[in-house]
Amino acid sequence: MNSIRRDAEMRPAELVRICVMRRLACFRIGFSALWLVLGPGCAVATSGAGASTSSEPTLQECKTAVAQAGALAAELPPDNVSRYFAERHLQQAMVEAGNGEFDECLEMAARAAEQARERRHELPPGEKLKVRQADE
Amino acid sequence: MSLTRKAILLTAASASLAFTQGVIANEDRDDRKSNPYVAGDMHNHNTCTDGSVAAGYTIDRAVGRGTASAGGDNFDLDWFTLGNHGGSGNRDCRFSDTSAKIPGQTTTTWSQTLGQTIDGITITSLKGTPNGSGTGAQMWRWQSIQEIEYPIIVDRTSKYDKVLIEGLEWIVPGHEHIDVAVLTGQHPRRKKGNADKMAEFEFRFDRADTDALGPVDAGENQIWTGKDNVNNTGDAGHQKALTGVKWLQSKYPLQSYVIPTHTERQGPYSPTANRGYNIEHFRDFNNAGPTVAFGIESPGHMAEGGLTGGSGSYTPNAVGGGTYGMSGVYTAKVGGLWDGLLGEGRNVFMYISSDWHSRGAFGARDPSTTADFIPGEYTKLYVPNAERFSSHDVVDGMRSGNTYSVNAGLIGADLVFRAKGQGDSDWKTMGETLVVRPGEKITVEMSMTVPDENNSPYTFDNPLLAQVGQKKPLNKPSLDHVDLITGNITGVIAPGAPGYAVANLAGTAGAAIVYNPSATIARQIQASQMHHDKKKNGVELRFTTTFTAGNNPFYIRARGTNIPLGTANVTDSAGSPLLDANNALVSCTDPACPAHLETVNGVKKVTHDVQAWSNAWFYANPIFVRLHGSPKLLVEANAELARSLDRRDDHDHDHHDHDNDHDHH
Numbered sequence: 001m002n003s004i005r006r007d008a009e010m011r012p013a014e015l016v017r018i019c020v021m022r023r024l025a026c027f028r029i030g031f032s033a034l035w036l037v038l039g040p041g042c043a044v045a046t047s048g049a050g051a052s053t054s055s056e057p058t059l060q061e062c063k064t065a066v067a068q069a070g071a072l073a074a075e076l077p078p079d080n081v082s083r084y085f086a087e088r089h090l091q092q093a094m095v096e097a098g099n100g101e102f103d104e105c106l107e108m109a110a111r112a113a114e115q116a117r118e119r120r121h122e123l124p125p126g127e128k129l130k131v132r133q134a135d136e
Numbered sequence: 137m138s139l140t141r142k143a144i145l146l147t148a149a150s151a152s153l154a155f156t157q158g159v160i161a162n163e164d165r166d167d168r169k170s171n172p173y174v175a176g177d178m179h180n181h182n183t184c185t186d187g188s189v190a191a192g193y194t195i196d197r198a199v200g201r202g203t204a205s206a207g208g209d210n211f212d213l214d215w216f217t218l219g220n221h222g223g224s225g226n227r228d229c230r231f232s233d234t235s236a237k238i239p240g241q242t243t244t245t246w247s248q249t250l251g252q253t254i255d256g257i258t259i260t261s262l263k264g265t266p267n268g269s270g271t272g273a274q275m276w277r278w279q280s281i282q283e284i285e286y287p288i289i290v291d292r293t294s295k296y297d298k299v300l301i302e303g304l305e306w307i308v309p310g311h312e313h314i315d316v317a318v319l320t321g322q323h324p325r326r327k328k329g330n331a332d333k334m335a336e337f338e339f340r341f342d343r344a345d346t347d348a349l350g351p352v353d354a355g356e357n358q359i360w361t362g363k364d365n366v367n368n369t370g371d372a373g374h375q376k377a378l379t380g381v382k383w384l385q386s387k388y389p390l391q392s393y394v395i396p397t398h399t400e401r402q403g404p405y406s407p408t409a410n411r412g413y414n415i416e417h418f419r420d421f422n423n424a425g426p427t428v429a430f431g432i433e434s435p436g437h438m439a440e441g442g443l444t445g446g447s448g449s450y451t452p453n454a455v456g457g458g459t460y461g462m463s464g465v466y467t468a469k470v471g472g473l474w475d476g477l478l479g480e481g482r483n484v485f486m487y488i489s490s491d492w493h494s495r496g497a498f499g500a501r502d503p504s505t506t507a508d509f510i511p512g513e514y515t516k517l518y519v520p521n522a523e524r525f526s527s528h529d530v531v532d533g534m535r536s537g538n539t540y541s542v543n544a545g546l547i548g549a550d551l552v553f554r555a556k557g558q559g560d561s562d563w564k565t566m567g568e569t570l571v572v573r574p575g576e577k578i579t580v581e582m583s584m585t586v587p588d589e590n591n592s593p594y595t596f597d598n599p600l601l602a603q604v605g606q607k608k609p610l611n612k613p614s615l616d617h618v619d620l621i622t623g624n625i626t627g628v629i630a631p632g633a634p635g636y637a638v639a640n641l642a643g644t645a646g647a648a649i650v651y652n653p654s655a656t657i658a659r660q661i662q663a664s665q666m667h668h669d670k671k672k673n674g675v676e677l678r679f680t681t682t683f684t685a686g687n688n689p690f691y692i693r694a695r696g697t698n699i700p701l702g703t704a705n706v707t708d709s710a711g712s713p714l715l716d717a718n719n720a721l722v723s724c725t726d727p728a729c730p731a732h733l734e735t736v737n738g739v740k741k742v743t744h745d746v747q748a749w750s751n752a753w754f755y756a757n758p759i760f761v762r763l764h765g766s767p768k769l770l771v772e773a774n775a776e777l778a779r780s781l782d783r784r785d786d787h788d789h790d791h792h793d794h795d796n797d798h799d800h801h
Contacts, residue, residue: 056409056410081731084497085496085506088496088506092493092494092496092507095188095233098186098226098227098272099185099225100223100344101186101221103402104186107449107451111446114444118443120442120443120734120735121735122735122738123731124738127731129497129731131237131497131498131499132207132498132499132501132502133499134234134237134238134239134499
């Protein structure tokens with residue numbers, strides 16, 4: 001079990017990065033923050049875990065779908081509300097991946113791509129999407 | 137609420153007569169302490185898996201009262217089962233995710249907190265088979281059930297004096313998901329006990345938990361031996377799932393439940409993958425676990441609906457192509473899968489929960505949501521109240537079928553739905569069986585309170601009703617009518633017999649499948665035709681109607697809605713809900729329609745939480761009817777089995793494992 005503890009040592013640099021990203025989360029979610037949700041070693045069960053016999057979606061497929069949808073969203077202006085919605089979907093996609101639910105990851109990535117392509121959210125002049133921030 | 141001071145209420149379904157009559161006559165029935173039913177939620181998530189908030193935060197919002205300290209309403213549920221996914225997770229679920237926008241809370245992983253004492257809990261290592269590294273280092277769910285969630289359940293139980301249960305959303309071999317709880321060992325009210333049995337079930341049977349080791353003893357010997365870590369997919373997975381159901385039935389027949397959830401979401405079952413449920417799988421589960429596998433849960437995620445559907449988190453590939461009146465087609469369709477099971481006389485009852493993960497585009501404290509509602513905010517599962525209400529009353533109540541499911545606060549905690557024969561004084565309620573003679577008149581009585589307000593943050597008029605000229609604010613529930621749905625009971629179909637397995641279809645084609653052709657809306661009672669009584673916090677509506685017994689057994693179930701018959705893009709001419717994606721064809725034109733609704737050419741459409749608050753339904757479980765001298769129905773046989781197991785339990789005190797300071801039986 002000691003090796004597990006070594007692997008899982010705290011990394012202060014990661015904490016700093018989250019705190020910085022928190023302020024940007026209003027209309028932009030950085031993919032480095034998403035990476036923390038997922039984690040670089042996510043769902044890579046090492047030897048001893050049961051072998052999967054499933055033909056279910058994989059982490060790599062999830063990552064690819066998220067990257068593609070993220071690229072679509074990035075084509076929209078940073079303050080575009082549809083981009084914000086798309087990036088929230090991508091946040092959830094990575095959370096699902098972090099839980100090993102790659103099918104739901106793909107579903108959320110698809111929603112993000114749809115949102116970015118179709119710009120389903122649109123604000124008339126003067127109207128704002130009010131989302132309460134952590135410091136409010 | 138002080139549960140210990142409650143008046144003696146419903147202690148068994150068969151005792152409903154005197155109680156419900158008393159309630160109807162009671163001017164103080166709106167007093168919560170005397171409510172015949174209590175509201176709860178059994179399916180919700182936190183950052184131990186794919187939720188957005190800490191495990192404790194969800195409980196605080198769900199069962200707390202008033203306003204949360206950091207903002208946002210609490211929803212004061214009476215009971216709460218923490219029903220989170222199996223598998224593993226890399227986030228420390230004592231912390232909420234950054235995306236929840238809660239002051240002082242940032243996404244935190246186990247790698248950052250090992251060895252620290254946080255909220256009185258110290259995690260020194262990630263146990264079992266190593267899984268991931270760095271910030272991706274995962275804690276297997278059996279460990280977080282034992283060492284994180286259950287201690288938080290204990291802490292919050294004493295804080296709120298509510299009934300809290302550690303459960304699971306089982307990621308099922310061969311299928312998608314199932315709500316499970318194992319009460320055995322849990323004694324949070326006594327500030328002790330453990331969720332070891334719940335954790336063991338997760339370790340053994342969750343297909344996302346591929347840990348081959350589990351907990352070990354002081355000698356590093358495996359404690360939970362013999363795990364099948366191979367057969368997790370398709371038909372082999374289904375067999376493993378059945379083994380799990382049998383495991384619960386044999387070990388915890390009165391202290392566990394197995395309720396498949398959002399069962400249409402991933403389309404039809406596949407013999408080579410992990411998705412879906414066909415009717416034969418419900419039958420298999422109920423056959424394998426007659427006192428534990430007794431239901432179906434309709435989906436949560438009610439605020440996810442966009443321009444092309446999505447409510448319930450259903451895509452167009454779900455069986456039925458989406459939700460109908462915020463329910464899956466298996467339960468929403470008259471003659472659908474649920475009616476097929478009831479047509480066998482099976483004890484398969486309907487439940488509902490929030491499936492809370494996040495508020496989508498919003499933070500946890502915002503009143504709006506584009507994804508999920510917090511437990512108790514929109515969806516309530518009512519089970520019978522009891523003196524000194526306990527976790528066992530939750531499971532006993534669910535098993536009895538004497539429960540009902542309500543969205544959008546359409547009705548309150550005092551539903552009366554019962555039937556009796558001619559000259560008979562013995563009323564039977566939901567889940568029970570009335571025995572009559574051919575030609576006998578059956579009286580059905582129903583009463584309910586429509587509350588003055590629900591939890592909607594919106595005060596503008598319901599846009600689905602505005603199109604038919606009705607001005608009904610979204611925060612003030614209204615009932616348009618109640619349907620009494622009947623179906624013939626033709627007997628249990630044996631495994632392998634014709635009709636036992638029914639091929640299923642993805643999309644709207646799946647909505648065309650009829651499982652019980654006799655099911656029909658037998659009575660439709662307009663609210664305007666019901667007797668009205670103004671109460672302290674709402675309006676009581678009640679009516680009585682009659683049926684005449686024929687020569688065959690049948691059942692009567694009920695549903696109600698705020699939507700009139702034939703409302704464009706919402707209900708058909710018979711009053712059944714249309715595919716909810718159609719709601720988005722209706723515009724939300726009130727100046728107060730919120731900014732987060734999806735738009736077409738700049739026009740806001742009825743989507744997300746506005747759709748959910750606009751399209752409100754409740755579902756009540758069936759009352760069964762059979763003839764004198766006819767064979768007992770399976771629902772009766774399985775209820776008798778539960779009673780006999782309970783008597784056996786009474787005689788074997790080693791098996792008593794109640795978290796009470798009393799014996800609730």
